[in-house]
Amino acid sequence: MKKIEFSKEAKAAIVSRIRRYFETELDQPIGALPAEFLLDFFAEEIGANYYNQGLRDAHAALLKKMEDLAEDIYLLEREEKNKVAGP
Template sequence: MSAIEFSNDEKMLIVHKIKNYFSEKLDQEIGQFDAEFLLDFFSEEIGSYYYNRGLQDARAVLESRLENIDEALYEFEKPTEFAH
C-alpha cells in the first residue's frame, strides 16, 4: 500500500498540529520541514494501520446494516403453500 496522501490544506493543518504538539506537550520547537518529514513517516509507516482499522470499522457497520435489511426482507415474505 502506498502512503496516505493528503490535500495541501489537510497537510498544512496536520503539520500545524504536529508543530503545536511538539511545542505544547514536549516543550520543543520543530520546524516546518521536520514536521512534514514526520507526517510523511507516519503516513508511510503507520498510516496503513489506521486505514485498515477504518476499513474494519466500516465493514462491521455495513455487515450490521445488511443484516438488518435481510431481516426486514424476511418480514415481507408471504406464506406459500405447495400443491402436490
C-alpha cells in the same frame, strides 16, 4: 497499496497540529519541515494500520446494515396461501 497523500491544505493543517503538539505537550518547538517529515514518516510506517482498521470498521458496519436489511425483508414476507405441508 497506494501511497497515503494529503492535499496541500490538509497537510498544512496536520503539520500545524504537529507543531502545536510539540510546543504544548513536549515544550519543544519543532519547525515546519521537521513536522512535515514526521508526518510523512508516520504516514508511510503506520498509515496502513489505520487504513486497514478503517476498512475493517467499514466492513463491520456494512455487515450490520446487511443483517438489518435481511431482517426487514423477512418482516415483509407474507404467509403463502395453499402452502403444501411437508411430508
